[in-house]
Amino acid sequence: MLYKKKSPLLVFVIPGLLFLTIFLYLPFLENIKNSCFDMTSIVKMPGSDWKYIGADNYQKLLTDKDLMVAIANSFKMMFLTVVFEVGIGFVLAILVMNIKKGQQIFRTIFFFPIVISATAIGLLFKLFYNFNGGMLNQILLGMGHEPVNWLNPQLAFVMVSIPTLWSYVGFYFVILLTGLSDISDDIYEAAEIDGCSKLKQVGYITIPLMKSVLATCVTLAVTGALKIFDLPWVIVPNGAPQGLTHFLGTYMYQVTFGMNNYDYGSVLAIVIVVMGVLISKAVGVLTAEKKERRV
């Protein structure tokens, strides 16, 4: 009865709907349209028109070497996030499940970097990596070695990955720990009585039961890796050195707002969306298949 009269609906739905339409849907569609025009400036100047260029920008994708680097780096990062963020998070969660005192403290500490902005973490690691008197080089000097340029072309990608991976382990740790605590103790006790070692319990009980939580984590990690921007931008702005550390997000930013190439930037944005959709589909298929095979 209360909800028979529909007029209040307008009040409740319209404001949110307007936000979604004006700031998400229309821009999303306009972005697709923009990708086929030669945007000479961000706002159309009176008198000048943007020329329709069709799929020119899309052809440009195929020969864009920097883009290939960015895509390769993004894929590498996805792989690393799954192995290290989810992997280390899982190991830590299993370890914490096996202790009695201090669970809460470890949770608090491990999660802490998540609430700190990637910008601050980037700045912090810049202090570590600095050639002149950065922390790492101080250690090297102390041991009598020559200082190293940590952000050189060979090392830069690794050096950007370390803080990225390190700062997010706690996130998956907490999700997995929550999942682990849902597994009933009875199962483990029964296994113990049957003489199943702790390690075997992980393989035969924990992992199969955690499959869906692990799948969620992998999806989150992979789609998250596609979106990274802040941290690499602070440590190695503009994909320094020589665009070698570009990720899809940083490359899109540089093209769009660094070089003011708005239309090609729009195309890159579409590439990110398409890859995001395809990859989360792929992860879905892969994890679902595994589930069936087990059962």
Place this chain on the structure above:
Amino acid sequence: MRPGSYRAEKKKFHFSTVVIYMILIVWGAGTIFPFLWVVLNSFKESSEVLSSSFSLPVNATLENYQNAFERLNVLQAYKNSLIISGSVTIGVMLLSSMMSFALTRYEFKGKKLLMSMIVASLMFPVFSTIIPVFKMIVSLKLLNTNLAVILPQIAGNLSFATIVMIGFLKSVPIEMEEAAYMEGANVYQVFGKIIVPICKASLSTVAIFSFLWSYNDLFVQKIMIRDNTKFPVSTLLEEISSKYGTDFGLMAASVTLIVFPVLIVYIMLQKNIIKGLTAGAVKG
């Protein structure tokens, strides 16, 4: 079981526990160490940071902090960030509770469409909308204003928040609302006096992730606010890193200043924050 074997087993158990604690402590130390290091070095002169960053400050100095406040307008940046993230949080809480209320309590034409619009928009990364939004902000002459960051960030968090709220509201029985209606309350009173208080827990989840995402985000801030007198904290930090990259003491002090308020809030609200950030993410 023989006493001897019992003792051996107990010993083994202890040994593995020690190893577990050691691993956990090492990871914990590795997590805290960078932050301790930066706080420690923020009290040193830059030259001392360069030469001995591991030792305690020889002459502890507040100079870096003085510099940060005088040269960098840190207070202004805090204020801007609080205005931006506070508005985003309030906006998202308000709009998402209203939308989720409508979507769980009303039957209407286009309900399914609206629902799929909300779910589908989760697949739009900020990159895919930012160029047209930037264009809109420029033509509305809103560039370099807090609104330029607030509006797109509300939209960016709204779908997610609505989904979290729907998940909760669905499970709330409507008897109490019906009863209030019988007593003569109208829909708006029901919403304000019953729905919102009932949703306190999920609203706080929404508030936490909206606020932190907004406070920590660099991408949108960087695009929308180019005037360095109007910088919020993330853009300010980035500017420090590119402009004063050689002043180690100043950099350490600014990182400390930005991290500190978050640390305090985190210690006070850690349980809610951890739950808010992970529960929210998993549901989406």
